[in-house]
Amino acid sequence: MTTKEDLEKLEAELAEILKDIEEIDKIISEYDEKGTLNRDKAIDKIVDVRRKNQAVQAITVTTLGYSIVPLPNASNEALLNELRMQRDILQTDYLKKESDAIAMRGKIRLGI
Numbered sequence: 001m002t003t004k005e006d007l008e009k010l011e012a013e014l015a016e017i018l019k020d021i022e023e024i025d026k027i028i029s030e031y032d033e034k035g036t037l038n039r040d041k042a043i044d045k046i047v048d049v050r051r052k053n054q055a056v057q058a059i060t061v062t063t064l065g066y067s068i069v070p071l072p073n074a075s076n077e078a079l080l081n082e083l084r085m086q087r088d089i090l091q092t093d094y095l096k097k098e099s100d101a102i103a104m105r106g107k108i109r110l111g112i
Helices: 004-034 039-052 054-064 076-110
Strands: none
Touching: 004 039, 004 076, 039 054, 039 076, 054 076
């Protein structure tokens, strides 16, 4: 049975994903507008999202494997590419979880 607590947990995950997407978009937009990258902010965001999002973790491991350059040594373009990749993964993860949340809300309303 689906519970309200399950739904609340999922809604908190959705909010966190949206926050991460917004922060990534801001970093990328700042680069597009100013032509400079706040590397510390970009690296911190990459590490943070890798750490907390399972979808990003799974794809990062299979895509980048163990042959990656340490983030502090990566080019700006490499950092931006990873941020874009993470944003795409997060958007897909968000859509899947939003669909799950809609289904949960329906089950809760129906009592199943």
